[in-house]
Amino acid sequence: SQQGEEDPQALSIQEGENATMNCSYKTSINNLQWYRQNSGRGLVHLILIRSNEREKHSGRLRVTLDTSKKSSSLLITASRAADTASYFCATDEDNYGQNFVFGPGTRLSVLP
């Protein structure tokens, strides 16, 4: 079964607006990570949040984690056209890094 599932699947916003993407998962985890992928390119690690953390910031990125609801959100503030990409969350399914499971991703389009 899909572990991380992103919501929405596609999001289109204007430059300068904030973009919020959500991720839900089913099993317990040690950590959750967010990745970015430009079309047909590699996955770039954005931010990692551990199961005992509730919020983390990195530049214009803000990630929250609610383990009681098994969900996470990625907020990109003051979006730019260059933020256009697909964003995936990945969880480790509480297996100490033996592998991690990606959700289907949110395709973000930031319009100039």
Add this chain to the structure above:
Amino acid sequence: AAGVIQSPRHLIKEKRETATLKCYPIPRHDTVYWYQQGPGQDPQFLISFYEKMQSDKGSIPDRFSAQQFSDYHSELNMSSLELGDSALYFCASSSSGVSGNYGYTFGSGTRLTVV
């Protein structure tokens, strides 16, 4: 800074042929993961290695095999290729084999096209 290197970047093979993909992890990273991403799909875990031993296995077909060598680079061998094997194949590496400490670094992927 050194990143995860994958080769080749692009590969075109015919059905029933064999392909070998290579992955060179970040220096001092001892864990390698292979993922397959079909067109418009999310990455799917194939297999991982920690300290040259297979550590976990995902949805990897029996036609595929992989190994990690003494210098920690890894190779994914794919035989009897099928059209459905056309995908981006990503390798990621991490340190200590334990998630959550350092995150994972992905290579740029190998785009395999089976014709």
